[in-house]
Amino acid sequence: MIYHGKHPAGKSKEAEIKRINKELANIRSKFKGDKALDGYSKKKYVCKLLFIFLLGHDIDFGHMEAVNLLSSNRYTEKQIGYLFISVLVNSNSELIRLINNAIKNDLASRNPTFMGLALHCIASVGSREMAEAFAGEIPKVLVAGDTMDSVKQSAALCLLRLYRTSPDLVPMGDWTSRVVHLLNDQHLGVVTAATSLITTLAQKNPEEFKTSVSLAVSRLSRIVTSASTDLQDYTYYFVPAPWLSVKLLRLLQCYPPPEDPAVRGRLTECLETILNKAQEPPKSKKVQHSNAKNAVLFEAISLIIHHDSEPNLLVRACNQLGQFLQHRETNLRYLALESMCTLASSEFSHEAVKTHIETVINALKTERDVSVRQRAVDLLYAMCDRSNAPQIVAEMLSYLETADYSIREEIVLKVAILAEKYAVDYTWYVDTILNLIRIAGDYVSEEVWYRVIQIVINRDDVQGYAAKTVFEALQAPACHENLVKVGGYILGEFGNLIAGDPRSSPLIQFNLLHSKFHLCSVPTRALLLSTYIKFVNLFPEVKPTIQDVLRSDSQLRNADVELQQRAVEYLRLSTVASTDILATVLEEMPPFPERESSILAKLKKKKGPSTVTDLEDTKRERSVDVNGGPEPAPASTSTMSTPSPSADLLGLGAAPPAPAGPPPSSGGGGGLLVDVFSDSASVVAPLAPGSEDNFARFVCKNNGVLFENQLLQIGLKSEFRQNLGRMFIFYGNKTSTQFLNFTPTLICSDELQPNLNLQTKPVDPTVEGGAQVQQVVNIECVSDFTEAPVLNIQFRYGGTFQNVSVQLPITLNKFFQPTEMASQDFFQRWKQLSNPQQEVQNIFKAKHPMDTEVTKAKIIGFGSALLEEVDPNPANFVGAGIIHTKTTQIGCLLRLEPNLQAQMYRLTLRTSKEAVSQRLCELLSAQF
């Protein structure tokens, strides 16, 4: 063969592409040809397309032919059609209707093989359209007496898939109790499939599936006590039904320990048997045997930890895991470390876990697989308490010197958290953080060094030590830029505390910092300039030296606008201001309000290398927005803890400065002095278009998408109980680019604020492309209210500043508790509320088709009970409920009278409070 200068692999790749293109052209022409293809040829070509797709090439035709195959009576043609659909169709809506038709026919065919294919297809595609079409049908197939076992298994898992994608479309009903009884089925395959379904359903509807607990326990008990041959083909390498056992144990984790002492005793016996079996000699040397056995064991331990109620079992579990920590199988060591992490958080077993500290430290040093070492770091973190913190922190620090780059940032965060949490002596804390910067400066994120500054500022007992220590650390010829930042900030605040020592006189301090200046990046230099102006106040004797530096061309004419402006302003300030004014402006930073460490939030999120969020940028954009943007919202008060980035110079404080107090001094880091004096109230965008409609959609439901544009999606999930609620807000970044300075703020108007209490924590300011972050809002209804809070989101995307506001659908009716009552009671109460101020009525035109079932669902969604057979006119709807607020409870009655002919409704609300009647009437009227 003559070598043509091309890589042989490349050549064969080219040849393959050439051949495939030829084949694709051929198939295309066959499909387009005049002659109708017979089923066999169609199948053949569809199969070829699949093959080509699986080789990694794109396929953009043939879908229609595949759909045609579905209606074939020949099994193989149908089968290939379904395979193509399940591999290649994601949710192509045009085709879905045709596919659904074919599925419908096959489901009705009573041919178990065809039914199986159809169910598989539904489970593979699992789209919403499919759920709409079949979610009502499949439960019937599942519980029908004459359904074959294999079809039952498929139906159970198919339903599970639909429930996962569209839980709202799967109707609960009589079938649920019959599904629970499948746990008793003779066929273990049916039990296995049903257990998966029941677990998922039970997680969302625990009450409804409560009876599954005792059934699961007795099933489990029969399995673990059976001889290894009893279960025939369901025994796997001498382990009886390991999959089913794991699933049953998982189901039990949806519930607290059983209340019935007999059930509870039986479960404890099962768990003890499983633990005992771990000590028995293996029945086979095959790894499959020990894996299956240990799979059950680990799941049992998970259940024990979940119950967290039997100290004896917890300690046994811990000892068992301790044995695994030294097992020769890497997999078991990994899992033991992982499982012990959760065990460490139980008060019963925390001490038992701690006894393994040496083994875990040893794992950190000797494991060859980074994923195992990572587990060891996690476990050390979890078992850390005041008694062993110095040892654990020291071990982590020493491991950090050689740790894999991929886990360094995480270790840095963990060390920082532990050092703070368990610091008895804050000098130890300061030393630890400085060590972190020395060892892994690149991985020390802003959160970490901000935090050390917060702590030093808030604790005067450590300030002198901190100043001395950073001064010494800065002596090193090469020190990390983060150390220069911390050093600059701390000396700028507390350099005076060590200035008495001639070895660290003001001039020496200044020269030391300035020797680093030229090696640093712009933000650090900006920080150092602020330190210098602070020195002018602290040490009048170095003022001329500093003025000389500020005056030099390299500062006053610096190409960087920020640096130039600082130099000019600081120089001017140092010349014109009197000593008193200087002292006021440059006063020591006031203590920061105590708040939870942002490092914790960072650790929870930790995604990739830390990103440099630039506070300066937000500030600049914000001021641009002030000039050119919309009017600031009047009198909006932020009730929430999400700090606005411009609130203090470094973004360290939690709340905006009190308006009456002195202006904050220009601390080390951040902004221009002009910023300090400008108004720091954040500018809130007007409500996004369409936000009202979206808002109305949430009045009768709690979950869904609240807002979506090309960049951002905001989803909500919420639950309410009496006067309390919890809302999960999910912010999804739809782009592939990071959002920076991502700041959601909850705003309650002055009027709303006393009536509705919202509490949340700030979210990570960086949202990676494609990622979703979650924010939890705790809600307390203090008294009835009318307005809704506003959610304002500001972030930076690419070079642009984004500002979005939407109404947050927290409405009065969320605090409804339905009340059932008989007709007589209802009318008696109705009469009691006959005072004209108590009734509000609205007559309005129907905006949606007038459907009885939909109306019922909306009234129930609204939160009141729907009372049947109360109103003498069966076409009317009647509801009752109680609005719970912290201060009071308000009984509410409602009546909705539809007039089909006129396409109108009349809605009447009667409550003991006029404002409540008014608000509920408004909210509910908008729903029909």
Next chain:
Amino acid sequence: MSLGNVCLPLVLPSHPPQMRFMLLFSRQGKLRLQKWYLATSDKERKKMVRELMQVVLARKPKMCSFLEWRDLKVVYKRYASLYFCCAIEGQDNELITLELIHRYVELLDKYFGSVCELDIIFNFEKAYFILDEFLMGGDVQDTSKKSVLKAIEQADLLQEEDESPRSVLEEMGLA
């Protein structure tokens, strides 16, 4: 004003763990079979496959079979030239997933009679059918080897009844 220690049962965002996808690929990084149990766009699928293959192929033989990847846990095992790889969610049981892979390999082995990579390349549809009979929506449908193989044999019988030769790919000459 604070809510204090009010604690509602936290049921909302958690959902039972689920298998996200299963991949079979060769030591050379050729994808041989993919099954996705959660709607994922084509683009995202390709990206994930590429990324994950790189991670898994870089691992050394004695390393553990589990690794954290993105927000998922990956359970993998190598059989001859093929890697079998499942992505599950954090709280899912790793060991039972490992045995799930093994059971699938056993099923393939039993059906093809000592299975090799070529069997899976050229009878990919069978590999899919067997997988579908065993797993559905990412959950085990039946763990009994007998039941699964019986279902496949029945399907094969139906096939022989209703048609002639099954040489779908021969003429493509892609071997």
